[in-house]
Amino acid sequence: MAAVTLKGVSKMFGTNAVVQDVNLEIPDKEFVVMVGPSGCGKTTTLRMIAGLEDVTEGEIYIGNRLVNDIPPKDRDIAMVFQNYALYPHMTVYANMAFALKRRNVPPAATDQRVRAAAGLLGVEDFLDRTPKALSGGQRQRVAVGRAIVREPEVFLMDEPLSNLDAKLRVQMRAELSKLHNRLQATMIFVTHDQTEAMTMGDRIVVMKDGRVQQIGTPLDIYKNPDNMFVAGFIGSPAMNFCNAVLEQSAERVFVRGEGFRLPLPPSWPGHAKLGAWINREVVLGLRPEDIDDADLHPEYAAECCLDATIDVVEMMGNEVFLNGSIGEQELVARVESETSARDGAPHRLAFNLRKAHLFDPVTSAAIR
Ligand SMILES: Nc1ncnc2c1ncn2[C@@H]1O[C@H](COP(=O)(O)OP(=O)(O)OP(=O)(O)O)[C@@H](O)[C@H]1O
Ligand SMILES: [Mg+2]
Structure with missing residues (x-):
């Protein structure tokens, strides 16, 4: 597993600065939640860490390695996307095994990893089904499973719970926290939901308009907000x-x-x-x-x-x-x-x- 470090990271789309001077040190095995309103640059920041988006300015390190010019497939990162799309015509098993097949992982090792991940996520009984025969929560777990089987150094999760109903969200929230404890992996989890941030994160990064507003433990941010935006955004009903x-x-x-x-x-x-x-x-x-x-x-x-x-x-x-x-x-x-x-x-x-x-x-x- 690995630490993730962002030093002065910025992203311009044309003349539009959507991420500005983000500095962030995420130690190995930490569960960090990035939270902020729609359009504040959360997905863009994750995509830069994953290598799916170029960095306009600044440096990104995974472990001690500067990864700015390293292609996504060599970064040892798995990302669960905001609109996770499972391959509809493939079984759950094939969906989970897909990335390993592409990496030429031998079938026996693939089988072992898929079954282990399925067990961890409680989807071992659905391995032969296609996604349309699953509930939203089960599909969600398969999407997470696809990331787990890769055994990456870092997990990036972009609003993975946003498509679930309220009850399932609460359940998956707890499951993801447990999963993090078991996998002992570095996780960066993005959400616009302050409750998810408060309940899941070891630390929270609050963003607005492409800028980090405050970084701290959930309790510290709740008790000592640095500015009115953080004070009003974290906590429900609002301050x-x-x-x-x-x-x-x-x-x-x-x-x-x-x-x-x-x-x-x-x-x-x-x-x-x-x-x-x-x-x-x-x-x-x-x-x-x-x-x-x-x-x-x-x-x-x-x-x-x-x-x-x-x-x-x-x-x-x-x-x-x-x-x-x-x-x-x-x-x-x-x-x-x-x-x-x-x-x-x-x-x-x-x-x-x-x-x-x-x-x-x-x-x-x-x-x-
Ligand atoms: N490829 C692109 N080209 C131009 N502008 C973009 C591009 N991708 C994102 N943006 C803009 O960058 C800003 C940040 O987008 P981003 O997707 O990172 O926000 P977000 O915080 O993930 O929001 P949400 O909570 O809605 O997912 C937005 O204003 C968006 O319109
Ligand atoms: Mg987003």
């Missing part, structure tokens, strides 16, 4: 944002916005460094789970609570999403299912500013 001004009164710092003034507790991690931001505009970010139902949380001081108008109560079973507003400011709170909040009625919410995120409204960078 609430609100324009505000920081004020100081005596020794205390307050976040004041349209119709509210909330104290920032001294335990807020960046408190000591806020001096330069007093009397300046900031963006306050607060995740839905950091807004509580005040009735259920008497521990909040009155100054941390505000009356909101609740527009829609979304019951999820284990929890409830309250969609509401304070003045013009819309917000989502994620509260216990015991809440008495009702559609169209006012309800008191408690704001846990210890978990507040503050951003520079000009650069969108986090203030810490």
Whole structure:
């Protein structure tokens, strides 16, 4: 297996820069998830690593080997494509054996590898069927199996779960994570689904407009987003944002916005460094789970609570999403299912500013 390193990698299509100065070090055996909205350059980055697309600028290493000029077949990489296409007229077995046949792997070794991969993926009973006689999830596993049999140093997976229904996705997500543990291979997995990124990755690379926004463990990215894009993209329901001004009164710092003034507790991690931001505009970010139902949380001081108008109560079973507003400011709170909040009625919410995120409204960078 091998590490993968990108140094200052960029890609132009004509005058259009679709990947810009990507620097990434993926250690051997790591499961990295690249996540970002449609068109941000995820597939293009994978295709450059696979050698299917030229690199306009920068260097790509697999292990210690500079691969910029090495053809795809010699890179020891297997890619599962976004629109994985199995050969419809071939059996599952033939689909999985295809790449090995092309590489002149002897039949006995091919058979052993195909059966081992099929066992790993639970498709050993379908080896004689054609793809059309399989469910979507089974087809998906065969597509992954085609990559596994090649025993590559690096797996590249481009949204391999996007064609599956919600339940199968969750199941395949767990299966791919288990598979990674068993194969001990380096995997780069691309998705636009932040839940997949959070649940599967050892580390996450968040991209936007061809640029890396942040690289980190899922928890680090969730807890300490570097900018408003990352903060809003990772997490569901998304983080609430609100324009505000920081004020100081005596020794205390307050976040004041349209119709509210909330104290920032001294335990807020960046408190000591806020001096330069007093009397300046900031963006306050607060995740839905950091807004509580005040009735259920008497521990909040009155100054941390505000009356909101609740527009829609979304019951999820284990929890409830309250969609509401304070003045013009819309917000989502994620509260216990015991809440008495009702559609169209006012309800008191408690704001846990210890978990507040503050951003520079000009650069969108986090203030810490
Ligand atoms: N061969 C090409 N020629 C010109 N432009 C291209 C080409 N391939 C991709 N692009 C453009 O490059 C940008 C990045 O595309 P890419 O396929 O890498 O995005 P993506 O992040 O994988 O998106 P998605 O989530 O929709 O798959 C897009 O704006 C796309 O239109
Ligand atoms: Mg893509």
